[in-house]
Amino acid sequence: MIISEQKPFDSIxxxxxxxxxxxxxxxxxxxxxxxxxxxxxxxxxxxxxxSNINVTGWIVLxxxxxxxxxxxxxxxxxxxxxxxxxxxxxxxxxxxxxIEQLYPDKHIxxxxxxxxxxxxxxxxxxxxxxxxCGSCIVDDFEGLCPIxxxxxxxxxxxxxxxxxxxxxxxxxxxxxxxEIINKKNKLKKTDSLMNLFPPxxxxxxxxxxxxxxxxx
Amino acid sequence: MDACNITDNxxxxxxxxxxxxxxxxxxxxxxxxxQMSCRDRNRIALQSDILGAVAxxxxxxxxxxxxxxxxxxxxxxxxxxxxxxxQLVSIAKSMRDKGIFQNGEPLKKPFxxxxxxxxxxxxxxxxxxxxxxxxxxxxxxxxxxQTQSVFNIDHFQNFMDKVISRGxxxxxxxxxxxxxxxxxxxMDRMKFHxxxxxxxxxxxxxxxxxxxxxxxxxxxxxxxxxSLKKMKGVHxxxxxxxxxxxxxxxxLERCNFLPRP
Numbered sequence: 001m002i003i004s005e006q007k008p009f010d011s012i013x014x015x016x017x018x019x020x021x022x023x024x025x026x027x028x029x030x031x032x033x034x035x036x037x038x039x040x041x042x043x044x045x046x047x048x049x050x051s052n053i054n055v056t057g058w059i060v061l062x063x064x065x066x067x068x069x070x071x072x073x074x075x076x077x078x079x080x081x082x083x084x085x086x087x088x089x090x091x092x093x094x095x096x097x098x099i100e101q102l103y104p105d106k107h108i109x110x111x112x113x114x115x116x117x118x119x120x121x122x123x124x125x126x127x128x129x130x131x132x133c134g135s136c137i138v139d140d141f142e143g144l145c146p147i148x149x150x151x152x153x154x155x156x157x158x159x160x161x162x163x164x165x166x167x168x169x170x171x172x173x174x175x176x177x178x179e180i181i182n183k184k185n186k187l188k189k190t191d192s193l194m195n196l197f198p199p200x201x202x203x204x205x206x207x208x209x210x211x212x213x214x215x216x
Numbered sequence: 217m218d219a220c221n222i223t224d225n226x227x228x229x230x231x232x233x234x235x236x237x238x239x240x241x242x243x244x245x246x247x248x249x250x251q252m253s254c255r256d257r258n259r260i261a262l263q264s265d266i267l268g269a270v271a272x273x274x275x276x277x278x279x280x281x282x283x284x285x286x287x288x289x290x291x292x293x294x295x296x297x298x299x300x301x302x303q304l305v306s307i308a309k310s311m312r313d314k315g316i317f318q319n320g321e322p323l324k325k326p327f328x329x330x331x332x333x334x335x336x337x338x339x340x341x342x343x344x345x346x347x348x349x350x351x352x353x354x355x356x357x358x359x360x361x362q363t364q365s366v367f368n369i370d371h372f373q374n375f376m377d378k379v380i381s382r383g384x385x386x387x388x389x390x391x392x393x394x395x396x397x398x399x400x401x402x403m404d405r406m407k408f409h410x411x412x413x414x415x416x417x418x419x420x421x422x423x424x425x426x427x428x429x430x431x432x433x434x435x436x437x438x439x440x441x442x443s444l445k446k447m448k449g450v451h452x453x454x455x456x457x458x459x460x461x462x463x464x465x466x467x468l469e470r471c472n473f474l475p476r477p
Binding site for chain 1: 254255259281282284286287295297298299300302303306307318335336337340341342345348349351352355356364411412
């Protein structure tokens, strides 16, 4: 899922300055990250009202990145949205930009910072997983991804700073290459460690840099 | 000395361009080893710089991945890391030996006068993999190797035994790194804070208890060099007198390196 965090409330107030607000949440990733589910939307409404900001209404989309479903759900709150000067979106950046397409004349405020694609590995603990590079190579590395998890994106073994299984940049983090080597040792696939992996083809990554429509 | 390394914004701190530095040395008739890192440039810029270096008469290039930008003086920078050092070595070799760029297109004018260098750290873990990684670099096209600074001779001997058993010392020139440390502070930093540096406790304590740190430090380095000179498979020494370059002439003399052939 897409991991996001709420922006500091004061910075949201700074962006609003004046005018009325309609709040939009998301039932999926943002809800699981506790930044845009119904409880957070209601909490945001309460805090805005306490700050003397008029809130015309709110909705939790299901999910915010589903354009067609959004159109259907928004029908029930047309008037509240019309009355608002700002749409405050508490979803990831995808949802924010889908909503911008539906309301190109409204001032859109993103109430979150979108951080990474990852997994909830424990309650409230999220781990960054995929780097969205567009051409998956984890099959060469026993399911472990050096593009996502090595800060230098090394494809041919650990750098000279890998020490006792830890990354040279931050000793709190494991060296992914140490993990790859250990797993290959365990699976008796060490021969492939001598393979020279050529420079990565970033074409697929670049292909998705535009706001293009992709039929999948 | 025979050649001087010009580092490429090492520790991710902005410094004079290593290509410019290499040209300045060349103008003074000093043989440069131009270091090139993958941190700040993609494959287009790196290949362009290889062509530029060769055109300027810089024939020794040492390819490294580079220190991560987060450890330097512009931690907010975006790192490039389009390719890694082994891939860059392979690209340089293809440019020289096959006359082609990474994309397979031919160079308009071939060149042959390029001596390809790479680095190796026998003191980083996993230890067993370090010989594999060296072999990968040799297979990719490295002609010479500069190692991390050697303080732990026993560990380095162990590493070299494995290198020799695979015959790798016959395929590449290995220059062992030696660092005379200028101060106790530097030693503490290197021992406790620089990943991949192995200063054994006996060396550390000997220098810690020395009356004159700098004098003792040079003696230790000289002894290391004497051991390395006798070590099979070691073809040369790479001296890194960090922030202490001024001692190099006298240090070379003390280690019986002068006069050079």
